[in-house]
Amino acid sequence: MQEAGAIRQRVPLQAVEQPSLHRRRCAHEIGLVDHASRTAQLSAGAAPMENGLQYDPLEAPEPEEWLAIDEAERIHLTQDYHRRARIRLPNEKLHAVFHVVVENQIALGDEMPVQSTVHRLMAEGLDRHEAIHAIASVLAEFMHDLVNNPGSSTESNQAYFAALQRLTAEGWLVP
Numbered sequence: 001m002q003e004a005g006a007i008r009q010r011v012p013l014q015a016v017e018q019p020s021l022h023r024r025r026c027a028h029e030i031g032l033v034d035h036a037s038r039t040a041q042l043s044a045g046a047a048p049m050e051n052g053l054q055y056d057p058l059e060a061p062e063p064e065e066w067l068a069i070d071e072a073e074r075i076h077l078t079q080d081y082h083r084r085a086r087i088r089l090p091n092e093k094l095h096a097v098f099h100v101v102v103e104n105q106i107a108l109g110d111e112m113p114v115q116s117t118v119h120r121l122m123a124e125g126l127d128r129h130e131a132i133h134a135i136a137s138v139l140a141e142f143m144h145d146l147v148n149n150p151g152s153s154t155e156s157n158q159a160y161f162a163a164l165q166r167l168t169a170e171g172w173l174v175p
Helices: 002-008 023-030 035-044 064-066 071-084 090-109 114-123 128-148 150-166 168-172
Strands: none
Touching: 064 090, 064 168, 071 090, 090 114, 090 128, 114 128, 114 150, 128 168
């Protein structure tokens, strides 16, 4: 019974060594934990839209091109990809927003440790889409903590970056 009580206890982001139960719950609620979708992802491809733009999370977009696209269009492109891949999501728009935020952070290059985290997670065995989901799960937990603990925002980026350093493919794949 003591174990059940420990599950309910909130653990600050800084103290988390592996994906926490809270991160898993947040990730699941916005459709970031669905490892069975890999086949659907691969079969979706990246068909160009009428305007010639496309998005495929398995392929890194050119940073300058990605950042030049209007934010709403990036979200739309991401939603379109998931629809074509027939990936069912509990909240399609929120899922797409997290994808876009992570892609934006990747496009910033060395300004943030996100690009290097994607590369590291892929070297550990995740495909690029799974790596984006793993990072988005950390981001979701980070944002949840910011909303619920506004006083902790002074060093929030450092806590996020530290959590990204602790993130591993093995930790992400273990339920």
